[in-house]
Amino acid sequence: MSQFADFYQLIAKSPLSHWLNTLPAQLSEWEHTSLHGKFTQWFNAMEKLPTLTSARLDLLHGVSADSHPPLPVGQQSGIESLLRQLMPWCKGPFSLHGVTIDTEWRSDWKWERVVLHIAPLAGRLILDVGCGNGYHLWRMVGAGAQLAVGIDPMQVFYCQFTAVRKLLGGDLRAHLLPLGIEQLPELAAFDTVFSMGVLYHRRSPLDHLLQLKNQLVSGGELVLETLVIEGDQNQVLVPGERYAQMRNVYFIPSPAALIGWLEKCGFVNVRQVDMSVTNTDEQRRTTWMTSESLADFLHPDDPRLTIEGHPAPLRAVIVAEKP
Numbered sequence: 001m002s003q004f005a006d007f008y009q010l011i012a013k014s015p016l017s018h019w020l021n022t023l024p025a026q027l028s029e030w031e032h033t034s035l036h037g038k039f040t041q042w043f044n045a046m047e048k049l050p051t052l053t054s055a056r057l058d059l060l061h062g063v064s065a066d067s068h069p070p071l072p073v074g075q076q077s078g079i080e081s082l083l084r085q086l087m088p089w090c091k092g093p094f095s096l097h098g099v100t101i102d103t104e105w106r107s108d109w110k111w112e113r114v115v116l117h118i119a120p121l122a123g124r125l126i127l128d129v130g131c132g133n134g135y136h137l138w139r140m141v142g143a144g145a146q147l148a149v150g151i152d153p154m155q156v157f158y159c160q161f162t163a164v165r166k167l168l169g170g171d172l173r174a175h176l177l178p179l180g181i182e183q184l185p186e187l188a189a190f191d192t193v194f195s196m197g198v199l200y201h202r203r204s205p206l207d208h209l210l211q212l213k214n215q216l217v218s219g220g221e222l223v224l225e226t227l228v229i230e231g232d233q234n235q236v237l238v239p240g241e242r243y244a245q246m247r248n249v250y251f252i253p254s255p256a257a258l259i260g261w262l263e264k265c266g267f268v269n270v271r272q273v274d275m276s277v278t279n280t281d282e283q284r285r286t287t288w289m290t291s292e293s294l295a296d297f298l299h300p301d302d303p304r305l306t307i308e309g310h311p312a313p314l315r316a317v318i319v320a321e322k323p
């Protein structure tokens, strides 16, 4: 039986029911083609984790779960070593039955910058595009979402998400589907769509904005978080081969230029609600992500620049509505 059967059941009678025309074929293709190489190792580690019931579950202030009485130390270290087989852990942190996953990013800080400025999530149907391992999906559930669906094509993130889901208790209102945004039909069904940390990875940013709009109900809200540069409505950085060592960064607009793109795509009530410099407390190497991190990507003589000499990472949150 498909790993996604419970999701199909869940959406059968929801505004997402027409997704069932395309989704099962895409996911069964994914299930048939992905079980090889590293994915098999990740999948096996994830499968070995127990499904636990939590005596205390907190998705409002963080992502944490505890057992009562606490799990025996031996079981905690067994869980930790399975979770470490799913490294690198970029997004978090998580505190799961005595195991703290100290991730590369303080994704909770991003969430705090975002959640203050958006329509309350209680009762909403939510899509998180490029959700990584789903850290923010849990925070959406904590904020009262009816259902939070994340999409991300990276296999390891699917395994990390499922591992966390098992340790939180299994049956929650967050689901991660291993898909790219380009695989989604125009669902026009979500009350809120998040795209955080994705736009600069898209070769065609206006098409990305239109794809996001096509997922929203009329009156729905887009929450867009992305790298920006300082400048006026005519300024957009198109880095050369790399930006902060990443090869897949294409367009970094000024907030004013980005607002112009959103209005050109037909969004209304477009506003910038936050801007912040990413620092090396928010993104850093840890024992759960041991390769290079932000400190290695900044210019050794001037932290206002990347190692290539571009402006260092500055991120904005923009909120907009579909009319």
Ligand SMILES: Nc1ncnc2c1ncn2[C@@H]1O[C@H](C[S@+](CC[C@H]([NH3+])C(=O)[O-])CC(=O)[O-])[C@@H](O)[C@H]1O
Residues within 6 Å of the ligand: 091, 107, 110, 129, 130, 131, 132, 133, 151, 152, 153, 154, 157, 179, 180, 181, 182, 195, 196, 197, 198, 201
């Ligand atoms: N075609 C695609 N469709 C959907 N997702 C994609 C695609 N291509 C890549 N991704 C995914 O987009 C995510 C971007 S990270 C942001 C994570 C989270 N949102 C965060 O805000 O912390 C970037 C960052 O941390 O800077 C990755 O997980 C990719 O696999």
